[in-house]
Amino acid sequence: MANTLGKNFKITTFGESHGKCVGVIIEGCPAGLKLDLNEIQKEVNKRKPGQSALTTQRKEQDRVEVLSGSLNGVTTGAPICLMVFNKDIDSSKYEVIKRLPRPGHSDMPAFFKYHGSNDWRGGGIFSGRLTLSYVMAGVVAKEILKKSNIEILAQTIQIGKIKAREMPVEEIRENKEKTLVRCADLTAAEKMEELILEVKEQGDSVGGIIECLALNVPVGFGEPICDSLESELSKAIFSIPAIKGIEFGLGFKMVELKGSKNNDEFSLEREKIITKTNNCGGILGGIFNGMPIVFRVVIKSTSSISLPQETINLETKSKEILKTEGRHDPCIVSRAVPVVESITAVVLADLGMQGGFIT
Numbered sequence: 001m002a003n004t005l006g007k008n009f010k011i012t013t014f015g016e017s018h019g020k021c022v023g024v025i026i027e028g029c030p031a032g033l034k035l036d037l038n039e040i041q042k043e044v045n046k047r048k049p050g051q052s053a054l055t056t057q058r059k060e061q062d063r064v065e066v067l068s069g070s071l072n073g074v075t076t077g078a079p080i081c082l083m084v085f086n087k088d089i090d091s092s093k094y095e096v097i098k099r100l101p102r103p104g105h106s107d108m109p110a111f112f113k114y115h116g117s118n119d120w121r122g123g124g125i126f127s128g129r130l131t132l133s134y135v136m137a138g139v140v141a142k143e144i145l146k147k148s149n150i151e152i153l154a155q156t157i158q159i160g161k162i163k164a165r166e167m168p169v170e171e172i173r174e175n176k177e178k179t180l181v182r183c184a185d186l187t188a189a190e191k192m193e194e195l196i197l198e199v200k201e202q203g204d205s206v207g208g209i210i211e212c213l214a215l216n217v218p219v220g221f222g223e224p225i226c227d228s229l230e231s232e233l234s235k236a237i238f239s240i241p242a243i244k245g246i247e248f249g250l251g252f253k254m255v256e257l258k259g260s261k262n263n264d265e266f267s268l269e270r271e272k273i274i275t276k277t278n279n280c281g282g283i284l285g286g287i288f289n290g291m292p293i294v295f296r297v298v299i300k301s302t303s304s305i306s307l308p309q310e311t312i313n314l315e316t317k318s319k320e321i322l323k324t325e326g327r328h329d330p331c332i333v334s335r336a337v338p339v340v341e342s343i344t345a346v347v348l349a350d351l352g353m354q355g356g357f358i359t
C-alpha cells in the first residue's frame with residue numbers, strides 16, 4: 001500500500017472512513033511558517049458533508065487537531081501531524097457490501113486484493129472521507145506558496161450536460177464560493193443544482209468536471225522527464241477517488257487543431273515573454289512556461305445509488321440485486337473542488353522546493 005506523495009514537501013496520509021481517525025503527516029515544511037488552525041478548519045469545512053440538500057446528510061464534526069510540528073501557531077520544522085477523529089459513524093448500512101459489492105465502487109477488487117480482510121466500514125481507505133487529509137495538507141502547502149504569490153483556483157465547470165460559461169479569473173475568485181456547486185457562472189450553477197436535486201429524487205447520481213488554475217507560478221517549475229509537471233499533477237490528482245480523467249490546456253480538443261492553430265505564439269509584454277494563447281495549459285516539455293496552469297478533471301457519478309443494480313454475492317457466487325443504503329452524495333463534484341485545489345498546492349509546493357524556487 002502506498003500513502004505518500006512528494007519528495008521535498010512530503011505528505012503521508014493515514015486512517016479509515018469509519019476507523020478512529022483520518023490524518024496526515026507532513027515532512028519538509030520549513031520552520032517559521034504560520035499554521036492557523038482556523039484556516040485549516042475553514043478549508044476542511046468546505047469539504048464536509050451535510051452542507052446542503054445537494055450533499056449527503058451525514059453530519060461529520062471534522063474537528064482538526066494539530067498533534068505535532070507547531071508551537072504557538074508557527075511551524076517548528078519538525079514533521080507536522082494533523083488529524084480528525086471520526087464521529088457520527090454508522091457502519092451498519094455497510095455490512096451488506098461485505099457480501100454484495102457495489103457496482104462502480106472498490107468493494108470487489110479490494111475484497112480480492114486484501115483476501116477479504118479490508119476495512120469495509122464506510123468504504124475503508126477508499127472512502128472520499130480520506131481526502132480530508134489532502135485538504136489539511138493543502139492549507140500548509142498554500143501558506144508556503146503564498147510567500148511566492150502563487151494562487152490556486154478551482155471551480156465546477158460542468159455537471160452532467162450542464163456547462164458553465166468561460167469566466168474571467170476575477171469573477172471565478174469572486175463567485176465560486178457563492179454557489180452550492182462551487183461554480184462561478186451563477187446561471188449555470190442554478191441549473192446544476194436543479195439537476196442534482198432531480199437525480200437525487202430518482203435515487204441516482206451525476207458527475208461533472210472541475211477546472212483548476214494555478215496563477216503566478218515562476219517559469220521553470222517541473223522536473224523532466226519523469227517528474228514533469230503533468231506527471232506529478234496527474235499522479236496526485238488520481239489519488240483522489242472518483243476522478244477518471246485529466247486534461248491540460250485544450251487537452252483532447254487538440255486533435256482537431258493543426259499545428260498552426262494549436263501552437264501558442266510567443267510575444268512580449270513589458271519585457272516578459274508570454275504566449276498569445278494558452279492551448280498548452282502553461283506547460284511545455286513538462287516545465288511551466290509562465291502562463292496560467294490550466295487543467296480539468298472529470299469526476300464520475302457517485303457509485304453508491306439507491307436504484308436497484310445487479311451484483312454477485314461474494315460468498316455464494318450467485319446473482320443478487322443491491323440497493324445501496326447509507327448516506328451518499330448524489331453528486332460529489334462540489335465537495336471535490338477544495339480537494340483538487342489542495343492536492344495541486346501540495347504538488348506545486350513540492351516541485352517548487354525541488355527546483356529551488358521555494359526554500
Ligand SMILES: Cc1cc2nc3c(=O)[nH]c(=O)nc-3n(C[C@H](O)[C@H](O)[C@H](O)COP(=O)(O)O)c2cc1C
Pocket residue numbers: 056104105106123126127128129131240241242243300302303304327328329332335336339
Ligand atoms: C469528496 C468525495 C466524496 C465521496 N463520497 C462518496 C459517496 O458518498 N459515495 C460513493 O459511493 N462514493 C463516494 N466517493 C467516491 C468513491 O470514494 C470512489 O468512487 C471509490 O473509492 C472507487 O474509486 P474510483 O471511483 O476512483 O474507481 C467520494 C469521493 C470524493 C472525492
